[in-house]
Amino acid sequence: MLGNTFGRMFRITTCGESYSGGFRKHLPVPPELYGGQIVIVDGVPPGLKLTAEVIEEELEKRRPGLSEFSTPRRERDRVFIFSGVMEDDLTTGAPVGMIIPNTDIGDAHMQQHKANRELVRPGQASYTYYKKYGRYYDWAGAGRASGRETVARVAGGAVAKIILDAMGIDVIAYITEIHGIKAAPVTYETAKANYRRNEINCPDLEAAQKMMEELRRIKAAGDSCGGVVEIVARGVPAGLGEPVFDKLSAMIAHAMLSIGGVKGIEFGDGFEHARMTGSEANDTPYFDEQTGRIRFRTNRAGGLLGGISNGEDIKVRVAVKPTPTILKSQETVNISSSENVTHIFASRSDPTICTRIYPVCEAMMRMVLVDAIYMAEGYRKVISAIDPGWEDL
């Protein structure tokens, strides 16, 4: 399998599946080493205070079983840091390696997956994995396409968060839509004040009630639904992003669309731009006496012009598809016999994955930003040497 590394200067490489450890239970190793997720983070600066607790705090946000809207899971995720950190929990500058074991691989679940291994799972990656990897493909729990894979991203993103905190850059994500029920537009301040104040992390507290009612209805019907997650980055300096192919917008899109279940992305007013005139769409600049810099009256562009950050909030929304696993009878095909059948894939599932995806979006945005800062600052250093004072222009 190719493509398990993301980023240029701040970079993660991940491995791990959902259930493969269930096939290694016979090995004479502690159960934590049967299977799980591994992430190697490259480009970590020295001197960061990095403990398992700091990482686990982020992982806790995406853990299943935290509310009535997510699948039950017995234990919280534990992280074992095994490299890149020395005395007093400080990073040394060497790659940080982390293991997050999968401790919830029940034999009953293994049997469930085994019994249905010949059936194509609607909405999941099982058919395409089968076509690509053939008879040895991982048929248990979606393998690398599993939501479990995102644990490694969140762990990497937690390292990026420490770096961004030190630079005064804040990233938050929250739910703005569930199955067509929309939150009112929220400011960064409201989103911050209401962050995780309800089980679905929707900052419009009234709309959140309606969304939760809808999720209860959907769950009772054995179905699932999609939604929208908004991600905001505040404090991002102007000048991040490398045109032409490595625009910051392109890097963010790459990051978000690499998350399983994300079907669309828009920046700022996004698709609304298609219905505007130029005079409506343009964010007009002005000189702000207070900050002593050029700012923009509106932020329809979502903080990006020419793929480069303009100093305003970076605002992104992603469309999340309904959880493919539903408790309803669906048409499918038996791969071995080529028979058309109907089947209910009775399994653990969430009425929506939005509630678990938002920490993954935060992590991906954070890693993209740290990577972009490394790239931009290295380049800036050279320009400054050649043309001192260019930043005053």
Ligand SMILES: Cc1cc2nc3c(=O)[nH]c(=O)nc-3n(C[C@H](O)[C@H](O)[C@H](O)COP(=O)(O)O)c2cc1C
């Ligand atoms: C955090 C997270 C949790 C997920 N949980 C489930 C799940 O419980 N059941 C399921 O069928 N798909 C789940 N998925 C979705 C699958 O990973 C995804 O739908 C699948 O990879 C195919 O979607 P794609 O075509 O968008 O990649 C989850 C995804 C994420 C990111």
